[in-house]
Amino acid sequence: MMQAGIGGKSKMKRILGWVAALLLVVLLVLLARTLMLRPIAPLAAPLPPMALDEAALAQGLSDALRIPTISHSTDIEPDTAAFEQFIALLAQRFPRVHAAMSPQRVAGFSLLYTWPGRDPQALPGLLAAHMDVVPVEAGRESAWTHPPFDGVIADSYVWGRGALDDKASLMSLLEAAEWLLAQGFQPAHTLYFAFGHDEEIGGERGASAIAALLQSRGVRLAYTLDEGSAVTHGIVTGVERPVASIMAGEKGYVTFRLTARATGGHSSMPTPDGAIVQLSRALTRIEDQPLPMRLTPPVAAMLYRLAPEIPVPQRLLIANRELFEPVLLRAMAGGSVTQAIVRSTQAFTVFHAGIKDNILPAEAYALINLRLLPGDRIADIAEHLRKVINDERIELTQESGFGKEAPPVSDPNAAPFAALARAANEVFPDAVVASGIILATADNRHYAELREQAYYFAPFPYAQEDGTRIHGTNERIGIADYANMVRYYVQLMRHSGS
Numbered sequence: 021m022m023q024a025g026i027g028g029k030s031k032m033k034r035i036l037g038w039v040a041a042l043l044l045v046v047l048l049v050l051l052a053r054t055l056m057l058r059p060i061a062p063l064a065a066p067l068p069p070m071a072l073d074e075a076a077l078a079q080g081l082s083d084a085l086r087i088p089t090i091s092h093s094t095d096i097e098p099d100t101a102a103f104e105q106f107i108a109l110l111a112q113r114f115p116r117v118h119a120a121m122s123p124q125r126v127a128g129f130s131l132l133y134t135w136p137g138r139d140p141q142a143l144p145g146l147l148a149a150h151m152d153v154v155p156v157e158a159g160r161e162s163a164w165t166h167p168p169f170d171g172v173i174a175d176s177y178v179w180g181r182g183a184l185d186d187k188a189s190l191m192s193l194l195e196a197a198e199w200l201l202a203q204g205f206q207p208a209h210t211l212y213f214a215f216g217h218d219e220e221i222g223g224e225r226g227a228s229a230i231a232a233l234l235q236s237r238g239v240r241l242a243y244t245l246d247e248g249s250a251v252t253h254g255i256v257t258g259v260e261r262p263v264a265s266i267m268a269g270e271k272g273y274v275t276f277r278l279t280a281r282a283t284g285g286h287s288s289m290p291t292p293d294g295a296i297v298q299l300s301r302a303l304t305r306i307e308d309q310p311l312p313m314r315l316t317p318p319v320a321a322m323l324y325r326l327a328p329e330i331p332v333p334q335r336l337l338i339a340n341r342e343l344f345e346p347v348l349l350r351a352m353a354g355g356s357v358t359q360a361i362v363r364s365t366q367a368f369t370v371f372h373a374g375i376k377d378n379i380l381p382a383e384a385y386a387l388i389n390l391r392l393l394p395g396d397r398i399a400d401i402a403e404h405l406r407k408v409i410n411d412e413r414i415e416l417t418q419e420s421g422f423g424k425e426a427p428p429v430s431d432p433n434a435a436p437f438a439a440l441a442r443a444a445n446e447v448f449p450d451a452v453v454a455s456g457i458i459l460a461t462a463d464n465r466h467y468a469e470l471r472e473q474a475y476y477f478a479p480f481p482y483a484q485e486d487g488t489r490i491h492g493t494n495e496r497i498g499i500a501d502y503a504n505m506v507r508y509y510v511q512l513m514r515h516s517g518s
Contacts, residue, residue: 066449082171085180116201130226133213143242144210149190150219196509209517227463243436246464248476267476268318269429269457272392284382295384322456427468443511479508
């Protein structure tokens with residue numbers, strides 16, 4: 021009996037030993053795969069010094085910021101005089117561009133420039149920006165260090181509404197083209213410059229009309245580039261280097277209204293299922309059951325490119341994603357930014373009920389705004405909400421106005437991305453080039469049916485504090501940073517289509 025027991029223990033020891041050895045081998049394989057991740061080699065060496073008159077560039081941007089090309093809302097017509105003044109400024113500032121590209125006005129104030137390429141058979145590229153800006157919140161003007169529409173140049177910055185969003189992009193694109201034309205340069209393929217005048221209220225007049233015009237001409241685009249990301253610093257946890265985030269997709273947008281109704285009456289005789297109670301229960305169920313998480317191809321590419329820069333534990337999850345994807349997604353769900361790139365987000369933005377403290381409201385409603393991952397359909401989102409609410413008394417309707425699914429994602433390994441990355445390597449040699457999707461929307465979506473690829477990137481530095489400047493107070497851009505935007509676009513135009 022004792023010998024049999026000893027033999028059984030010995031056999032168990034051998035089994036445990038084999039299991040431990042197997043686990044060790046698996047662990048070593050996982051670690052090897054993790055440590056094999058290396059930074060992607062730069063596509064180009066740092067750019068040799070490019071002499072630019074930075075003071076003159078800053079003055080040009082300052083002049084543009086002084087013109088209040090404001091988009092208030094879709095039901096308020098734009099300030100005709102301001103947009104005419106801005107268009108006149110462009111003609112005066114960029115004479116070579118206007119002589120070579122014959123800009124065409126579209127939908128009143130939007131502009132389409134055409135720069136013919138050396139190879140007319142090659143698919144063209146389109147570089148987009150917008151000339152309109154958001155208004156300054158009433159009563160907040162005094163909080164600005166310098167008045168928002170004075171275009172002040174001070175403390176090594178150009179200050180004003182639009183300095184980041186998005187006049188810096190528009191002006192630096194044209195500065196780059198003007199500089200290249202002075203050198204006798206012609207792009208390898210045709211380049212379109214598409215400047216909308218109503219992006220801040222949806223772009224339904226401007227960029228949409230430019231897209232329709234190009235489509236009527238049978239134009240097919242190799243790629244489009246628009247705003248939406250930047251050279252970020254301190255945004256990605258664990259990554260100390262700057263990240264040139266050249267995004268390859270954007271989210272969709274839809275808002276639903278949830279309405280609950282009841283009999284109402286006097287507050288001294290409350291009912292157990294009043295309108296506010298019904299609606300509150302529905303909202304709680306939605307909040308407790310968010311939409312599922314998943315990795316889209318651009319986000320997976322972003323993680324792969326950033327993995328060599330982050331600590332080993334997180335890198336192990338990325339290097340062995342096929343095994344650890346659920347764990348990786350749960351880790352990403354812990355941050356407001358990272359969770360937003362792996363799921364369609366839902367945010368309650370309006371709640372309205374009641375008119376007086378002693379009256380039971382007969383109706384209550386709330387608005388829920390969703391930003392949709394590429395591939396998520398509005399109809400499926402609506403069905404998800406109805407199942408989660410599980411209450412036929414709650415009416416669910418889609419709000420009128422802007423509501424669109426995300427356009428198809430693009431390939432972060434395609435040739436146009438390589439041109440964007442090469443220019444980033446040259447102008448921002450310390451930065452890691454990564455991909456991903458933007459969390460908002462841009463005019464870029466209007467060109468979805470015309471293009472092979474779409475990317476989102478504006479080459480200015482962006483830190484955490486800049487998030488309060490865009491659409492907020494004290495919007496500004498560094499004079500040297502703005503000059504680097506011009507350098508970036510010069511290099512991009514040199515590489516594009518070649």
